[in-house]
Amino acid sequence: MRVNFDDIEIIEKLRGGIVSAYREIFDRYYSGLCHFAHKYLGDKDDAEDVVQETFMVLWDKREEFQSLPTVKSFLYTVTKNKCINLLSVSSNRKRILEGDYLFSQQFFEENVVEEEMYRALYKSIEKLPEQSQKIVRLNLKGMKNQEIADQLGISLNTVKTLKKSAYKAIRSDMLIWFLAIVMNQVVS
Known part of the structure; x- marks a missing residue:
């Protein structure tokens, strides 16, 4: 554990x-x-x-x-x-x-x-729901939406919807990470 x-x-x-x-x-x-x-x-x-x-x-x-x-x-x-x-x-x-x-x-x-x-990126991915994590990881490996849908046995629309919300969450996390870096440099 x-x-x-x-x-x-x-x-x-x-x-x-x-x-x-x-x-x-x-x-x-x-x-x-x-x-x-x-x-x-x-x-x-x-x-x-x-x-x-x-x-x-x-x-x-x-x-x-x-x-x-x-x-x-x-x-x-x-x-x-x-x-x-x-x-x-x-x-x-x-x-x-x-x-x-x-x-x-x-x-x-x-x-x-x-x-x-x-x-920070992979930590953000780990916070996503399991299916969204799989979609993002497969996408990062270069797979297209249809290939992801076929591999996971889900619809193309499900892939698109989950991928869109996952990347929105990741962008938000990465923006927070970036701002923390910038603020730390400004303070230093």
Whole structure:
């Protein structure tokens, strides 16, 4: 059984060494961090290794965190640094020393935002009714409305109606996410 904590509770429990809180953070960020690391390393296995090491560091430093945003920032920063360290001992060391865009702050920030956007999108999809989730996921895979209707055994009109309301809900969620990002940048 999966336990969901609110952001304050998850930090308190993490600091107290409660494994289920650690698992909640792992579940929230693992796949996005793997994708993020893959952009640096170009290798899925290396990316997963780096992210697993990052989560070990998180566990070791769990008592130091005061908020979930600091945990998230920590995870992305440690992952980036571990990727750069791994590349610095490889044949790509010259690229790092030459200041390649891959290792710039701009690349880092763009990719953190991209991963967070995907995470927000999929979180929004998970809030939809089950049938709407299926329709949106199939649509994101490139399927046409008629193909979706055929696969799910529902009418074309049902697909169109559910898809329209689903995307309306997703746009609303994504607008809220975007405004939160913008407001956070204005305040910072």
